[in-house]
Amino acid sequence: MSSAHAVVFMYPLQGHIIPTYKLATNLAAKGVLVTVVCTHGCHARIIKANNGRDPFAQSLMGSNIRSALVSDGLPQEFDRSLNHDEFNNAVLNKMESHVEELMEDLQRKGPPISCIITDTFFVWPDRIAKKFGIPYVSFWTESVMVFSIYYHLDLLVKNGHYPFTSDESELINYIPGAPALKLTDLPSYLQERDISTPEHRIIYEAFQSARGADWIISNTVEELESRTIQELQVQSGIPFCSVGPLFQHHHSKGEVGTSMWVESDCRSWLDTKPKNSVVYVSFGSYAHVSKAQVHEMAMGLLDSKRPFLWVLRPDIVSSDVQDILPEGFMEDSKEQGLVVEWVSQLDVLSHSSVGGFLTHCGWNSIVESLWLGVPMLAFPLLTDQYTNCRLIVDEWGVAMNLGQVSRSSNRMRSMLVVHQEIAVTIAEFMEIDGQEGKRLRSNVGCVREIMKKAVMNGGSSQKNLEGFVDYLKGREQSRSLSFTA
Missing domain, CATH: 3.40.50.2000 (Glycogen Phosphorylase B;)
Structure with missing residues (x-):
């Protein structure tokens, strides 16, 4: 049995499920027991898209990884695509109580939970972690530049750029670790004048919660966003661990994916x-x-x-x-x-x-x-x-x-x-042989090499992931020694 147990919560959107599932399997491969948690609504869609096969079935996931389901506060058959506001309100206001119930059940069944790893956009992780007395790891599925912009929302407010201003020629040159940005380079929710929507509340509350994280894990490559990562670590004081790129590689024969749509073979x-x-x-x-x-x-x-x-x-x-x-x-x-x-x-x-x-x-x-x-x-x-x-x-x-x-x-x-x-x-x-085509393909080749090196043994992403696993296992070892003393 593993000495560390991480409970990993996937945000109920396709683009967040893919890297979170991969992070969970990577941790399991490093000897961490992982409970990966999906919402009932997403789970039903994934099974339907895979002709009834369940990618979270224990027989497919391996000995070091298991799954659990939680409600997002809405009926399973509810059309979340058609009703964005209702979906986001449920994530904001209804899901936390279901998460708490699940955590209590997992604690009862054991083994003891070492940490929770949750998508940054959840609004409740700091409260759940505090209630159960465990570390909270915020998992960021996007670029670190976007994280830094959201994290420094107070600077946008202070400089009069949030809510959105009408003068799009102004430059934002005060986000730590980011280049000078146009207002139209900001995430779209920060380009809106109405900031009373559920999406805006999620962003605000999620990044308030993220300030209480013990670690931040990111689906990026350290060498590609090094300046932004360094500045964030200085500003936040939170260890920032880049372990990307995280995605499910080509399906092997018989493997079940986590897609919510039926895939055509083209x-x-x-x-x-x-x-x-x-x-x-x-x-x-x-x-x-x-x-x-x-x-x-x-x-x-x-x-x-x-x-x-x-x-x-x-x-x-x-x-x-x-x-x-x-x-x-x-x-x-x-x-x-x-x-x-x-x-x-x-x-x-x-x-x-x-x-x-x-x-x-x-x-x-x-x-x-x-x-x-x-x-x-x-x-x-x-x-x-x-x-x-x-x-x-x-x-x-x-x-x-x-x-x-x-x-x-x-x-x-x-x-x-x-x-x-x-x-x-x-x-x-x-136009592959045109000047622009050659420039693009040359630059892509350089970035690709950086990514490949990062995930090799000794690469930055591998070393960062191993450092995080060592932290978890070391914490569990210290806890075990304190119990036996």
Whole structure:
């Protein structure tokens, strides 16, 4: 039996589940007993998408990892995609009591809990940790620059930049460890004038809770965000441990994934396309776009004359909106492109025919694309994606912008990126031998090497994870000695 027991809570959104599940399995591989906790609603969707197979079944997870379920405060069948406010209010106000009940049950059954590891966006971890007398580890699934911006929300308030100001030409040059940012480089929720929403309350309360963390673990690579990490450690006094990139690698035969959508196998279609010719398009698992923008994207892809694979979730506009593509598009594009609801993104990005990724700039998509050496065309839509866009376009030089005009979240609905611009930009982006294409691919190669070294034995991510595991095991050993003394 392991000497340390970590209870790991996954935030109930697809983009958060993937890295959290991987962190849990990595800890288990290092000899920590892990109880990974999923909400009933997410668990039901994952099982449905996997034809009844349960990725959290003990027989699939191994001897050092087990699972538990908790309610998010809503009925299992509740449409969380259609009712964002109700979902976020439940996470804010209803989930904590269910978490407390689960923790009491786990403590009764044993073994003793060494720490809780929870997604930073939960609002209750410091209270739960204090109640049970255990350390609290905040797990951050996004870039450290975004964490630093949220952590220093007080500086935005002090300088008159939060709530959002109308003067978008102003620069924010006071966030520790971050470059000078435009207001439109901020996460989208900080670009809004109405800050009374459930999302804003979650951000505020979650980062108040994070200030009480004993450790912060992050899904990034130390060498890529070293300055920001160093400044955060100085400002917060909390050990900051970067262990990325964290994602589930290619599914082996019989392995069950944690996707909430049924994955289409597109490999046979990709096999028919020339090397580096296909532009892969995905807006991720959470962000929504208007029907008008979907139409512009569709016509832009068609007019680009480039082969494309487009992942278009059924609820990309809303779960109650059907027929979102332009009339006749599927027929007109059948020789050029393929539209599917969901895929194994790693399988797609690793295919030799894929030459570029038109992405919403979600952090999982970014690290997967870089890991597999695929340059990106940045089309941020929501939350951290604007800041991530700044990182990959301006700081790392691994992406081009799609939509050169400022597209703040306040004006997204009225500011479409039109199909003519989409077509021209895709054509330039996919010109592999062009000057821009060569620059992007060279920079991607450099970042990819940094990532690969980080996860090798002796690499920064491996050493950081081992340091955290040593802390947990050392703490348990000290506790055992105190009991026997």
